[in-house]
Each structure stands twice: as C-alpha cells, then as structure tokens.
Amino acid sequence: MNPDRQDDYLERVKAEIRLEAEAARERAPLPRRDPPPRAAKAAVADGIERERLDYAIGELTGPHYIAFVDHVFRAILKRPPDDAGATLQLRLLAAGAPKAEVIGNLRWSPEGRRVGTRVRGLLPRYALAKLARVPVLGYALQWSLAFAGLPLLLRHQRAADTSTAAGFTAVADAQRDNVRRFDEAQAAHQALSAEHDRRSDELRGEIRRLQLRVDDLEQRAARLEDRAHALELRSDSLEGRAGAVAHELVDLRHYVHAANHWVASLQRSLAELEDVAANERERADAFAAALPENPSSAAVRRDRHAEWSAALAQHLPPSARVLDLGSGDGAWLAALAARGLDASGVEANAHLLERAPQARIAQGDPAATLVRCADADLDAISLGVDAFVGAESARIDALHHARRALKPDGWLALRCEREPYRLGEGGDLDAARWSAWLVAAGFRAPEILRDGDAALVLARRTADESARA
Amino acid sequence: MLVPGLAPHDAVSNDTLGMTRALRAQGHEVVVFAPHARGVDEPIRAPAEIESWLQSPADAIVYHYCVGWDFALALFGRTRARRVLRYHNITPPEFFAEWSDGYVAACAEGRGQLDAYAALNCELYLGCSPYNLDDFLARGVDPRRCALLPPFHEVEQLRSLAPSAGRLPRGEPLLLMVGRLAPNKAHVDLIDALAALRAMGADAAHLLSAGKLDPNLSRYGEALEQHLHRRDVEDAVTLMQDANGAELRAAYERADALVMLSRHEGFCVPLIEAMALGTPVIARASSAIPWTLGEAGLLFDEADPHTIAAAVLRVQRDAALREHLRAAGRARYASTFAPAVLERDLATALTQVAAR
Numbered sequence: 001m002n003p004d005r006q007d008d009y010l011e012r013v014k015a016e017i018r019l020e021a022e023a024a025r026e027r028a029p030l031p032r033r034d035p036p037p038r039a040a041k042a043a044v045a046d047g048i049e050r051e052r053l054d055y056a057i058g059e060l061t062g063p064h065y066i067a068f069v070d071h072v073f074r075a076i077l078k079r080p081p082d083d084a085g086a087t088l089q090l091r092l093l094a095a096g097a098p099k100a101e102v103i104g105n106l107r108w109s110p111e112g113r114r115v116g117t118r119v120r121g122l123l124p125r126y127a128l129a130k131l132a133r134v135p136v137l138g139y140a141l142q143w144s145l146a147f148a149g150l151p152l153l154l155r156h157q158r159a160a161d162t163s164t165a166a167g168f169t170a171v172a173d174a175q176r177d178n179v180r181r182f183d184e185a186q187a188a189h190q191a192l193s194a195e196h197d198r199r200s201d202e203l204r205g206e207i208r209r210l211q212l213r214v215d216d217l218e219q220r221a222a223r224l225e226d227r228a229h230a231l232e233l234r235s236d237s238l239e240g241r242a243g244a245v246a247h248e249l250v251d252l253r254h255y256v257h258a259a260n261h262w263v264a265s266l267q268r269s270l271a272e273l274e275d276v277a278a279n280e281r282e283r284a285d286a287f288a289a290a291l292p293e294n295p296s297s298a299a300v301r302r303d304r305h306a307e308w309s310a311a312l313a314q315h316l317p318p319s320a321r322v323l324d325l326g327s328g329d330g331a332w333l334a335a336l337a338a339r340g341l342d343a344s345g346v347e348a349n350a351h352l353l354e355r356a357p358q359a360r361i362a363q364g365d366p367a368a369t370l371v372r373c374a375d376a377d378l379d380a381i382s383l384g385v386d387a388f389v390g391a392e393s394a395r396i397d398a399l400h401h402a403r404r405a406l407k408p409d410g411w412l413a414l415r416c417e418r419e420p421y422r423l424g425e426g427g428d429l430d431a432a433r434w435s436a437w438l439v440a441a442g443f444r445a446p447e448i449l450r451d452g453d454a455a456l457v458l459a460r461r462t463a464d465e466s467a468r469a
Numbered sequence: 470m471l472v473p474g475l476a477p478h479d480a481v482s483n484d485t486l487g488m489t490r491a492l493r494a495q496g497h498e499v500v501v502f503a504p505h506a507r508g509v510d511e512p513i514r515a516p517a518e519i520e521s522w523l524q525s526p527a528d529a530i531v532y533h534y535c536v537g538w539d540f541a542l543a544l545f546g547r548t549r550a551r552r553v554l555r556y557h558n559i560t561p562p563e564f565f566a567e568w569s570d571g572y573v574a575a576c577a578e579g580r581g582q583l584d585a586y587a588a589l590n591c592e593l594y595l596g597c598s599p600y601n602l603d604d605f606l607a608r609g610v611d612p613r614r615c616a617l618l619p620p621f622h623e624v625e626q627l628r629s630l631a632p633s634a635g636r637l638p639r640g641e642p643l644l645l646m647v648g649r650l651a652p653n654k655a656h657v658d659l660i661d662a663l664a665a666l667r668a669m670g671a672d673a674a675h676l677l678s679a680g681k682l683d684p685n686l687s688r689y690g691e692a693l694e695q696h697l698h699r700r701d702v703e704d705a706v707t708l709m710q711d712a713n714g715a716e717l718r719a720a721y722e723r724a725d726a727l728v729m730l731s732r733h734e735g736f737c738v739p740l741i742e743a744m745a746l747g748t749p750v751i752a753r754a755s756s757a758i759p760w761t762l763g764e765a766g767l768l769f770d771e772a773d774p775h776t777i778a779a780a781v782l783r784v785q786r787d788a789a790l791r792e793h794l795r796a797a798g799r800a801r802y803a804s805t806f807a808p809a810v811l812e813r814d815l816a817t818a819l820t821q822v823a824a825r
Contacts, residue, residue: 007764013790014767017783021775028668030661030700030774 048074057121061099066090068099076106076117100125286351304417305335308456311449313339315411315460316379323373323405325366326384330356332415336382348387370398373405381406382413399441408463412443417454431455470499471519471541472533475506478714480620480738481535481557484597486511487621488531488555491812492819504540516540523550529822531555531595534586537578545589551822552591557620558601558735558757564653568689584608593822597736600757616818619761619806622738624745632719638707640675642666642785645724645748647717647739648731650682650708652689655753655772657696658730662777664700669778675705676728677720679712721746725785729758730772737761741806744798749791751780763805765797 055075063071069089073081081089089102104126106112107119128145132138146153309332316322319342324333327345329352336343337360345361346369347353353363366387381402402412414434431448434457438446443459470489475482485501486509492499500522506513514522519530528550532541535557545552559579565572587608594615596602602615644663648654659676666674682690697703712720721727727743729752740761743750750766752758759768767780784791804810 009793010764010767013783013787014769014780017767017779018776020783021773021779024665024669024779025775028665028670030664030668 048078048080050078053116054118055120057100057103057119057125060103060119065093068093069102072103072106076103076112076115076119077109078115078117098125098129101129104129282349282351286349301331301417302335304451304454305332306338307451308332308413308415308449309335309339309341311456312336312380312382312411312413312458313341315458316341320379321377322380322382323369323378324361324382324384325370326387326415327356327361328352328384330361332382332384333361341380343382367394367398370401370405373401375404376407376410378405378410379407380411380413382415385414385416396437396441399437399443403442403461406461408461410461412438412457412459412461414446414457414459416457417451431457470501470531470533471516471544472501472503473536473538473541475501475503475509475511475513477508478623480622480736481533482509483623483738484555484557484620485533487623487808487811488815491621491808491815494812495816516544519544520548523548526550529553529592529819533557534582535559535579536575537580537582542582542585545586545591551593552589553593553595553819553822554586554591555595555597556601556604556735557597558604558733560651560653560733564651564733565686568652568692569685571685590614593818595818598757599760601735614821616821618814618818619741619811620736620738621808621811622741622806624738624742624802624806625808627714627718627742628745630715630718632722633713633715634719634723636709636712636716637719637723638675638677639673639723640677640705640725641673642671642675642725642781643723644674644676644726644728644781645720645743646676646678646728646730647680647720647742648729649680650678650690650693650710651686653731653733654680655730655732656693658753658772658774658777659728660693660696660700660702660706661774662728662730662772662781663705664702665774665778666781667702667705669775669782671778671782674781675707676702677707677709677724679709679717679720681710682708717742718746721748724748726751726781728777728781729753730777731755731758734758734761740766741802744802744806747795747799749784749794750798751777751784763797763801765801766794 052075060072060075061068066086069086070081072089073079073085089105092102092105093099100122103119103122107117107122107126132142134141312322313320313336318340322336322341322343324336324343324345327333327347328349330345330347333343333345333356343360346364346366347356347361348363348365350363353361366384370381383398383402399412406412435446438457438459442462444462446457446459449456449458470485472481472485475485489499489501489511500514501511502514502516502519502522504516523530526549529552530544530548530550531553532545533555534541536559545554560576561580562573562576565576583604587605587610590611591614594602594605594610595618596605596615597618597620599617602617605615606612644659644666646654646656646659650656656678659678663674663676694703697706709716721743726749727739729737729740729750731737731753733756736757740750740752740758742748744762744765750762752762752766752768753772754768754770762768767784769776769780784794
C-alpha cells in the first residue's frame with residue numbers, strides 16, 4: 001500500500017467513523033445527571049450551588065439591597081459579584097428599579113446566557129420592567145398599572161402601615177431588650193473589671209515575688225562568681241607551685257644522674273682495685289710456687305691432709321665423686337685420691353698447676369666451674385676458701401651452688417690453710433660467720449677440724465627443703 | 470547540558486540524559502548542570518559552576534528550555550560558548566486560568582522569555598517538533614539556525630520490561646490515556662467520549678488514565694471527579710497515579726487504543742510509546758500531535774465525544790484497521806524516533822553548531 005493509498009484508506013475510515021458518530025449522536029445522546037449531592041455540599045463553601053440551574057423568582061427576591069445583589073450573582077452567574085457589576089445593579093435598585101429587572105439583566109447578559117440558569121416567572125416581570133423604561137409609553141404604562149392597581153396599592157399601604165407600626169413596636173421591644181442586655185453586659189463588664197483588677201494585683205504581687213527571687217538569684221550568682229574567681233586564683237597558685245615542683249624534679253633528676261655517674265665511677269674504681277688485688281695474689285702465688293717448700297712444712301701438710309681426707313672419706317661411699325675447687329699445688333687432691341675417691345680439681349693459678357703432678361687438675365675459674373655443675377651430681381665438693389675471696393655475696397652464692405650440685409646427704413669441705421686466709425675469731429674467715437652461712441645455705445651445722453691456724457670445715461647437705469627455708 | 474531539574478520518568482530529564490549519553494558516545498565531554506535532581510544515575514553539578522567549567526568559545530551549552538529560568542537566560546546573554554537552545558515548549562497559561570494562579574504565573578513567565586531567547590540569535594534552536602520551532606520562526610529566528618530533533622526517550626527500556634497487569638482494569642474496549650492530570654490534557658473530553666461509548670452500547674468500556682495529579686491542581690482533580698459523576702461513569706474510570714514501568718507496559722498491551730485528546734503538546738512521548746509497543750492511537754489533531762503521530766493513527770480535528778467513541782469501537786472491531794495502525798506506528802517509530810535515528814540526527818544538528 002503506497003502512502004497516498006494509505007492516506008486515502010485512513011481518510012475513508014475516518015469518514016465512516018464520522019458517519020457512525022453522527023448516527024450515534026442522534027440515537028444515543030450523552031447522558032447527563034442531575035447535580036450530584038456532593039456538588040451541593042461543595043457549594044456550601046462559597047455560597048454557590050454550581051450544579052443548580054433552576055429557580056423560582058421568589059427564591060431570589062427575598063433578600064434586600066447588597067444581600068440581594070450578592071445572592072442573585074451567585075445564583076444566576078454562579079460566581080461572587082465583581083465590584084463593577086455589583087455597583088451597577090445597586091445603582092439601579094437605588095434608582096427605583098424593580099428586583100426583576102436586576103435579575104433579568106444578569107440572566108440575559110452574555111455571561112448569564114452561557115450559564116443558562118432558569119428563573120421561573122422572571123420573563124413577564126422583566127419584560128414589564130423593560131417596557132416601563134420606554135419613553136412616554138412606559139410612563140403611560142406605569143400610570144395605567146398604578147391606576148389599575150390603586151385599590152391593591154391602598155391595601156398594601158394599609159398593610160405596610162400596620163407592618164410598620166408592628167415593626168416600630170418590635171423595634172421598641174428590641175430597644176428595651178437591648179437596654180436590658182446592655183445593663184447586664186455593663187454589670188458583667190464591671191464584674192470582669194473587678195476580677196481583672198484583682199487578678200492584676202495578684203499578678204503584680206507575683207511579679208514582685210519573682211523580682212525578689214531574681215534579685216536573690218543575682219546575689220547568689222555574684223557570690224558564685226566571687227568563689228569562682230577565688231578558685232581561679234588558687235588554681236593559678238597551684239599551677240605556680242606545680243611549676244616549681246616540676247623544676248625541682250628536673251634538678252633532682254640531674255642529681256640522680258650525677259649520683260649514677262658517681263656510683264658507676266666507684267664501681268670501676270673497685271673493679272680496678274680488685275684487679276690489682278688479684279694481680280697481687282697471682283704474683284704472690286707465683287712467688288710462693290717459685291720458692292722450694294720447707295721439708296718440715298711439707299710433712300706437716302701431708303699429715304694434715306691424710307687426717308682430713310680420712311675424716312671426709314668416712315662420710316662418703318667408696319669411689320665417691322669429689323670435685324676440688326682451688327686445688328693449689330694438688331697435694332690435697334692427691335690425699336683424696338689416695339683414699340680411693342674419684343677426685344678431680346680446678347685451679348686458676350697456672351704457677352701452682354705447674355707444681356701439681358696430678359693430671360686431674362684442670363685450669364679454670366673455680367666459681368664458674370661450680371655454677372656449671374649439674375644438680376645433685378657430686379658426692380662431695382671441696383672448696384679452697386682462698387679461691388672465693390671477695391664479697392660476701394659471692395661466697396654465699398658459692399655455698400648455694402654447692403648445695404645444688406651435691407647429692408642429698410652429700411658433703412661440703414671448706415679448706416682454710418694458706419696465708420692470709422686463716423679461720424679465726426674476728427678474722428676475715430670467721431668460723432661463726434661461715435657456720436651461719438652454711439646453715440642458711442641448706443647445710444647442717446658444720447664440723448670443724450683444726451690444725452693450728454689451718455682448718456677443715458665439714459658440712460652435710462640437708463635433704464629437707466623446708467629445713468633450709 | 471543545563472536543565473532546570475532532573476527526575477525519573479520525566480520527558481525533559483530523559484531527553485537530557487539520553488542526549489548526554491549520545492554525545493559522550495560521539496566523543497564529546499559532557500557534564501550535566503542542574504539546580505536539583507533526584508533519582509537519576511548521573512553526576513550533577515551546580516549551575517553556578519558552569520562558567521568555570523567552560524574553557525573555550527568552541528565549547529557548547531545545551532539548555533533544555535521548558536520553564537522560565539532567569540539564570541539560564543542571563544547565562545545565554547553573556548557566555549562566549551556556543552549556545553544550543555533545546556526547546557520542549559511550555560503550556561500556555563490560559564489552560565490553568567481557572568485552576569491555579571501559580572501555574573498561570575509560571576507558564577506565563579516561561580513563555581514570556583521566548584522573545585528574549587529569539588533575540589539572542591543562538592547558534593542553534595533545537596526543537597522537539599516543528600510545532601515547537603514555529604514559536605521561534607514566528608519571532609523572526611533565522612530558519613538556518615533551527616533544527617528538528619525529537620526527544621530522547623526511554624521507550625526501549627519500557628519495551629524490555631516484563632508486563633505487570635495485576636492492578637490493571639479490564640474493559641471492552643479499554644481506552645488508555647498516559648499523561649499527568651492537567652487541564653491541557655483534556656481528560657474531560659476523554660470522559661465525555663467514554664460516556665458516549667457507553668451510550669452507544671459499550672457498557673463494559675473502561676478508561677485507564679496513567680498519570681499524576683499535581684497537588685497544586687487539586688481543584689482540577691475535584692472538577693474531574695464531579696464530571697465523572699455527572700456523566701455517570703465513575704465506575705468505568707481508573708485513575709492510576711502510581712503506575713510503574715511494568716504496569717505501563719502492560720497497559721499499552723491490554724488497551725484497545727491510546728486515546729490522546731490533549732489540547733497542547735510540545736511533542737507527546739506517549740504517542741511514540743504506543744507506536745513502538747503496537748497500540749493503536751486515536752488523537753486530537755492539536756499542537757505537535759499531528760507531526761508526532763504522522764499517518765500512524767486516527768487523527769481528528771475535533772474531539773467530539775461520539776466521533777472519538779465511534780473511532781474506538783471501529784478500532785476494536787476492525788482487525789484490519791488495527792493491524793494497519795500498528796504496522797504504521799512501528800514503521801514511524803523505527804524511521805523517526807528510534808534511538809539510532811535520534812543519535813544520527815543529533816550529530817547532524819551539531820554540525821550546524823560546529824560551523825558557527
């Protein structure tokens with residue numbers, strides 16, 4: 001189908017549709033309902049019954065003057081009157097025009113014709129009103145109508161007189177009623193005034209009380225302000241003192257640092273002194289080792305060692321393991337070995353070791369060797385006291401380690417036989433002090449074997465931990 | 470892209486966003502400026518930033534003119550960038566005289582700026598329809614500065630939705646009207662046509678109107694209800710103010726015809742929705758409707774109730790006519806309003822701007 005033929009097709013269809021529509025319009029006009037109830041309800045809002053298009057003239061002529069014009073506008077044109085239109089119609093009324101003429105003017109205005117409101121009985125009255133405005137003829141017509149209606153007019157006049165008299169009576173009654181109501185209203189007003197005065201007085205009193213309260217609050221606020229100020233001053237003072245304390249703390253920190261430096265310096269000095277003492281001892285040992293031993297002294301030592309080793313061996317099982325710390329020239333270790341004990345030794349002084357014929361003496365630090373011994377590993381430990389010179393804490397630590405390394409019921413032998421480490425009252429190696437240290441370290445009360453200034457202290461390890469505690 | 474506002478399912482917003490996407494696809498850098506926007510998936514910048522964003526006289530502002538907006542008019546008066554006035558038309562204020570003073574003032578203000586825009590001699594006046602361009606041609610704008618570009622739309626998205634007919638009424642026949650409840654849309658004439666249909670024996674006829682009523686036009690809504698009552702067709706009319714896309718899709722499918730009796734349209738997107746979805750169209754030949762519809766529907770100069778009713782009955786009963794209208798509608802949509810066509814026309818129109 002080409003476009004032209006399409007156009008033709010649609011045009012033909014539309015022509016047929018129009019024909020069908022024409023027929024349908026005749027056959028079935030559009031339905032139209034009476035004004036809906038809710039429309040009437042809606043009209044209440046602005047006084048316009050938009051759906052109502054049928055009135056009797058008597059429904060429109062009841063109100064007078066402005067109310068009449070307003071009512072007619074809303075009924076005929078379905079809208080409130082505009083200023084110009086209302087003024088025009090009011091002027092007509094003031095000039096003596098009948099109400100029918102005003103209603104007719106609106107009904108047959110162009111707007112009124114569009115709205116199409118029907119007013120039954122209006123047309124003859126409106127025509128008559130319009131005829132009355134025709135010059136001469138209208139005047140004659142009015143004369144004729146007035147003359148013909150004279151009896152009726154007279155009756156209306158009498159009725160109007162009566163109505164007016166009744167109206168005056170009603171007005172007088174209403175006036176009396178108004179006077180009475182005015183008096184009542186005035187009395188009520190006076191009562192209200194009195195009540196108002198009373199309430200005003202109460203309110204003024206309340207205001208005065210509130211004012212006093214406000215004054216009191218202001219005073220309290222001022223006091224609080226003063227206290228806040230004082231607190232602020234104290235706070236400033238505290239801040240000042242805190243600052244001073246902070247300065248003092250800084251100074252104190254300097255002092256502590258200085259003391260730390262001093263202590264460190266002292267420790268270094270002590271260490272240097274100890275080093276000097278150790279060197280002196282080492283030189284003394286070397287010197288002693290270089291001197292040939294006095295034969296009588298050697299015999300004395302041999303006898304002493306035989307006696308002491310016998311005393312120790314009697315407490316030990318055969319082939320018991322004995323560690324000798326500070327073995328010196330090895331004479332004491334040889335005595336122990338002679339008793340059948342499994343004895344080995346440690347000596348720090350290489351000069352002394354040179355004089356030791358036994359192969360079971362190792363060179364090393366006796367204290368470090370003791371620390372590295374296994375727990376409950378030895379039957380006996382022999383300790384040359386001169387190997388543990390120095391601070392008391394070092395000696396006490398050595399005793400604790402000895403106890404740890406000994407088997408339960410193991411024995412500790414403290415050997416004091418070399419100058420200047422003699423065991424004596426008030427001396428550097430005080431017997432009572434050693435006894436106290438041994439007990440504190442977990443040994444029983446020691447047994448001391450003396451040989452002149454030399455001594456052997458034998459102490460047995462306790463098995464009971466609580467006793468040591 | 471400058472627009473007075475953006476909202477979902479709004480014709481001007483759809484055109485703005487569709488044009489934005491098309492221009493970007495053609496390699497242009499596009500930013501949308503609007504004083505307010507809601508429910509759109511596009512970054513929006515404040516109009517006050519537009520002048521700092523424009524960098525060269527070769528840049529272009531596309532302003533979607535659909536209301537009175539002094540900011541845009543002042544901007545067009547001073548900017549050195551090229552100006553494209555996208556005109557969607559503005560409803561004449563007379564339509565709202567009885568119903569809303571606010572609408573009257575807004576429409577009068579909007580149309581009152583037509584002279585000013587015509588005098589600005591913009592680089593391009595881009596009308597959605599020849600009817601829209603007439604507003605500027607009548608004001609002496611050079612026809613060589615005018616171009617026709619139908620609006621970008623969401624018809625393809627609508628076509629892709631699964632129909633949802635659960636809330637839709639049934640009618641034999643079912644008349645469909647899509648558009649907001651406003652005086653220029655002439656719902657009163659639709660109601661009269663429905664009443665005529667029922668008077669002609671189609672007792673099951675039903676009118677489905679999909680579109681919102683602005684609360685500022687509540688008096689018009691009340692008047693419509695009274696008119697429904699007066700015509701005794703209250704039970705035969707469904708006013709759906711919250712129809713979603715799926716329901717609209719189903720409505721187009723179910724309706725015997727889209728009946729568009731609007732008295733003023735700058736383009737009328739529902740017509741192309743109906744064309745694309747195969748719904749026959751019966752319309753009043755007013756404003757832009759004749760051009761938009763072309764030969765793809767039954768156009769009547771008058772909206773006589775019996776004529777419209779007879780046309781609806783004819784479409785309902787005449788399968789050949791129905792098929793003819795559907796085919797013509799689809800063909801017109803494909804040839805004139807399909808997205809690819811719009812993108813091509815947009816590119817062509819912009820060559821005019823580039824030449825200036």
